[in-house]
Amino acid sequence: MSRRFAAKALSAPIAPLPFRPLAVSFFSLLSLELLALLMYRSGRNYAESTPDHAMSESNVPKKTPVVTYTVIGLCVLVYIWELTNYPAVEATLVNPSATNGVSALWTLFTMTLVHSRTQVTHILFNLYAFFVLGKIIETLYGSLRLAVLLIVLAWVASAAQIVFERNIGIGLSGVVYGVFGFMIGASPSNPYLWWFVKKNALMLIGWAVLCVVLTQMHVWNIGNGAHIGGLIYGILCGLIYGLPRYRYAFVGLTIVIPIVLTGALVLLLTSQG
Numbered sequence: 001m002s003r004r005f006a007a008k009a010l011s012a013p014i015a016p017l018p019f020r021p022l023a024v025s026f027f028s029l030l031s032l033e034l035l036a037l038l039m040y041r042s043g044r045n046y047a048e049s050t051p052d053h054a055m056s057e058s059n060v061p062k063k064t065p066v067v068t069y070t071v072i073g074l075c076v077l078v079y080i081w082e083l084t085n086y087p088a089v090e091a092t093l094v095n096p097s098a099t100n101g102v103s104a105l106w107t108l109f110t111m112t113l114v115h116s117r118t119q120v121t122h123i124l125f126n127l128y129a130f131f132v133l134g135k136i137i138e139t140l141y142g143s144l145r146l147a148v149l150l151i152v153l154a155w156v157a158s159a160a161q162i163v164f165e166r167n168i169g170i171g172l173s174g175v176v177y178g179v180f181g182f183m184i185g186a187s188p189s190n191p192y193l194w195w196f197v198k199k200n201a202l203m204l205i206g207w208a209v210l211c212v213v214l215t216q217m218h219v220w221n222i223g224n225g226a227h228i229g230g231l232i233y234g235i236l237c238g239l240i241y242g243l244p245r246y247r248y249a250f251v252g253l254t255i256v257i258p259i260v261l262t263g264a265l266v267l268l269l270t271s272q273g
Contacts, residue, residue, distance in 0.1 A: 068130070079117075112157070112158060136183070149178070152237070159258075160174075160225045177231040179234060211224055
């Protein structure tokens with residue numbers, strides 16, 4: 001699950017809007033999405049498998065999930081840093097987006113690597129889920145495509161958390177839900193993913209709903225904006241592969257959404273100043 005920091009962090013003074021870094025971030029997002037589109041045809045090898053490959057993970061080609069292992073390793077290293085000096089981690093990887101405004105939007109990526117120091121289940125559950133889902137997508141679609149997907153999912157999930165819930169979320173779960181959303185979107189053209197989604201959708205979607213309920217009841221403080229934002233955006237990314245006939249429409253949506261979210265985030269942060 002994604003944990004939330006108190007909303008008071010967003011009321012700190014915000015630096016003036018630096019237009020050049022913002023433009024760079026926009027063009028970077030566009031470049032990543034266009035790169036994903038350009039890689040579409042070459043990435044269909046196993047992604048459009050036949051029914052003979054479905055119904056068993058043993059039929060998934062065996063490759064070393066380098067990107068999946070790298071992300072897990074980064075989360076573990078950050079967690080070790082948290083155990084030794086949590087205030088430094090928070091000040092370096094999380095809070096700059098609130099204190100420095102738009103000039104620190106890079107923390108939308110780094111805050112996904114930070115987990116609760118006191119609740120070890122936070123990082124354990126997130127990393128286990130990411131390991132299971134990430135290695136499947138990396139094996140089916142390749143390391144480069146997964147890396148592109150994770151970068152954009154981290155941006156969208158973190159931005160959605162701040163824009164819609166007005167607080168900062170930490171943890172990898174928004175990205176995890178985004179990867180599962182990708183599976184949902186891609187499943188119409190992939191029998192294995194179709195089987196996997198049917199097997200696990202009730203548990204994962206049910207958990208997301210339960211998180212919303214528990215947050216509203218003030219039992220837990222969970223970043224539901226990151227969960228839902230990541231899930232929806234991941235579905236749209238997956239539909240580029242799942243419904244290739246309409247892929248250009250879905251590519252357009254996956255480009256527009258990060259831009260709109262970034263614009264809303266910029267307005268929110270600058271208005272705090």
